[in-house]
Amino acid sequence: MTEHVNSYYAASANQHAPYPTLTEQLECDVCVIGAGYTGLSSALHLVEKGYSVVVLEAARVGFGASGRNGGQIVNSYSRDIDTIEANCPPDQARLLGSMLFEGGQIIRDRIQRYNIQCDLQEGGVFAAETARQLHELKAQQARWQKWGNDKLELLDGDGIREVVASDRYVGGLLDKSGGHIHPLNLALGEAEAIRMQGGRIFEQSAVTSITPGQPALVKTAKGAVKARFVVVAGNAYLGNLVPELAGKSMPCGTQVVATEVLGEERARSLLPQNYCLEDCNYLLDYYRTSGDHRLLYGGGVVYGARDPADIERLIIPKMLKTFPQLADVKVEYTWTGNFLLTLSRLPQFGRIGPNIYYMQGYSGHGVTCTHLAGKLLSEVLSGQAERFDAFAKLPHYPFPGGRLFRIPFTAAGAAWYTLRDRLGV
Numbered sequence: 001m002t003e004h005v006n007s008y009y010a011a012s013a014n015q016h017a018p019y020p021t022l023t024e025q026l027e028c029d030v031c032v033i034g035a036g037y038t039g040l041s042s043a044l045h046l047v048e049k050g051y052s053v054v055v056l057e058a059a060r061v062g063f064g065a066s067g068r069n070g071g072q073i074v075n076s077y078s079r080d081i082d083t084i085e086a087n088c089p090p091d092q093a094r095l096l097g098s099m100l101f102e103g104g105q106i107i108r109d110r111i112q113r114y115n116i117q118c119d120l121q122e123g124g125v126f127a128a129e130t131a132r133q134l135h136e137l138k139a140q141q142a143r144w145q146k147w148g149n150d151k152l153e154l155l156d157g158d159g160i161r162e163v164v165a166s167d168r169y170v171g172g173l174l175d176k177s178g179g180h181i182h183p184l185n186l187a188l189g190e191a192e193a194i195r196m197q198g199g200r201i202f203e204q205s206a207v208t209s210i211t212p213g214q215p216a217l218v219k220t221a222k223g224a225v226k227a228r229f230v231v232v233a234g235n236a237y238l239g240n241l242v243p244e245l246a247g248k249s250m251p252c253g254t255q256v257v258a259t260e261v262l263g264e265e266r267a268r269s270l271l272p273q274n275y276c277l278e279d280c281n282y283l284l285d286y287y288r289t290s291g292d293h294r295l296l297y298g299g300g301v302v303y304g305a306r307d308p309a310d311i312e313r314l315i316i317p318k319m320l321k322t323f324p325q326l327a328d329v330k331v332e333y334t335w336t337g338n339f340l341l342t343l344s345r346l347p348q349f350g351r352i353g354p355n356i357y358y359m360q361g362y363s364g365h366g367v368t369c370t371h372l373a374g375k376l377l378s379e380v381l382s383g384q385a386e387r388f389d390a391f392a393k394l395p396h397y398p399f400p401g402g403r404l405f406r407i408p409f410t411a412a413g414a415a416w417y418t419l420r421d422r423l424g425v
């Protein structure tokens, strides 16, 4: 597994003691595999409800995408509700629509309730480079308003230049209920909250096998856990532990750089209101400033999640296209992380047998939906399956080309969408 190589987040993480490695045989109500947001949110909701929970993490808390991402609290799912409304029965679409903005509220609730220091800033912007993208943002505004988001503002050319000092954009959509956080510190704070409520977390404890049964048996190299329920939350880092999950999704890498400290004045000259921003391209750029006034700029996708040789070469041209005024600025940190793509770009939730659950495949936007996933998991284990099942009923498709050809096939599809973005059609 790739380490947090030169990650700004690892370098600026809040002080925390490591969790032990599992070296014994334990019993519990729920064994959670993976300490990213999906696993942590599940575990925290469960311990709050009184379940005994063991979390097993192969590396460290927040080692995966949850400790490496752009930190953007983006509402909705990676495909918006119009796709769901067009393809799902009305009752299912209604339930999924009613949850569009819940993940962001859960994050804010966690930060407040457990006093998590993770640099929360309110407000996120979707920026349009073409008239077609702006037209789509207007339609998105109407959809989100219909589902109860009254914190949206459409920005014209002048409006977007007030929130970002770049001439790349023709307009945008400001979502004041979006925002940004230091993602690793959020994960570490949630882990600490689980520990405080009696949950047990083990790091360097990769799960090597899951034997179904009542209870199920989850094994690591040095220990084992018998659990009434198992939650598989390894997402893009799960490998082949559960072969039926590996076949219907594809790990993808995306890269981020952090500049040297710019100072508050220069940081605010780029993003005056300190909103985070992502563009509307199929392969999108996303950026924001950090608590210590660096620019964090991400973008690019590597299908199959191989590590790109030179992150700076990939990302710095994108950053300078947006902010040519940063030509003199040094990049101090570069890192990569893996997210899990599904063919529909909608998340995959479900069951393997009666007591093994999984949630994965957020397809690039997962900060909010992972938090929602954990809440829904705690609902389904307490006998309320309706909201979990609204997700579980979404179809899960295998990638065309199978495991051998899915990477070139998907890259060809992405090239087509990128061309459309460039042509503005």
Ligand SMILES: Cc1cc2nc3c(=O)[nH]c(=O)nc-3n(C[C@H](O)[C@H](O)[C@H](O)COP(=O)(O)OP(=O)(O)OC[C@H]3O[C@@H](n4cnc5c(N)ncnc54)[C@H](O)[C@@H]3O)c2cc1C
Pocket: 033, 034, 035, 036, 037, 038, 039, 056, 057, 058, 059, 060, 061, 062, 063, 064, 065, 066, 067, 068, 069, 070, 071, 072, 073, 074, 205, 206, 207, 208, 233, 234, 235, 236, 237, 238, 239, 241, 253, 254, 255, 256, 286, 298, 336, 337, 338, 339, 340, 359, 360, 362, 363, 364, 365, 366, 367, 368, 370
């Ligand atoms: C660089 C990057 C930028 C992103 N930016 C954004 C953004 O700005 N906004 C947004 O909404 N989304 C963003 N995303 C997506 C988002 O970060 C993810 O969707 C989300 O964090 C997934 O959380 P997770 O808990 O499901 O998976 P992860 O955070 O990847 O956690 C999975 C964990 O499971 C562990 N694991 C795997 N296998 C085993 C095993 N066998 N035994 C034990 N543990 C195991 C791994 O070590 C890992 O810690 C980004 C993703 C990346 C990579």
